[in-house]
Amino acid sequence: MSIHKSLHIAGGQSTGRSVFTRRERIEKLMSKGNFEEGDSVYGLPKVRTAVKTLSKKQLKALHAARMEAEALASGEVLEPAEGEEAAAEGDEAGGDSKAEQEAL
Numbered sequence: 001m002s003i004h005k006s007l008h009i010a011g012g013q014s015t016g017r018s019v020f021t022r023r024e025r026i027e028k029l030m031s032k033g034n035f036e037e038g039d040s041v042y043g044l045p046k047v048r049t050a051v052k053t054l055s056k057k058q059l060k061a062l063h064a065a066r067m068e069a070e071a072l073a074s075g076e077v078l079e080p081a082e083g084e085e086a087a088a089e090g091d092e093a094g095g096d097s098k099a100e101q102e103a104l
Helices: 022-032 056-074 082-092 098-103
Strands: none
16 A cells, blocks of 8 residues: 555655664674674664754854863963953953942
């Protein structure tokens, strides 16, 4: 029996599969060195299928952290960017707004 046209998914599988076949799992394990010829094919350990991607915000934070680590390793001093400078000044003042600082 065939599937009716209205029920058939045109694009095939749009998302990544959440599991591997036994053959794919064995190939991954062999490439990592966790499986050798002659080992049992039953009770295989789990194998990750998809790598999570980072958001743009997370990528920027990761890049900033790497740049800071490289600068510290080389002995350079990084100057904060314009947006970061204003935030740093607010942090030093305890997070108070300018109006609250003037009132004190």
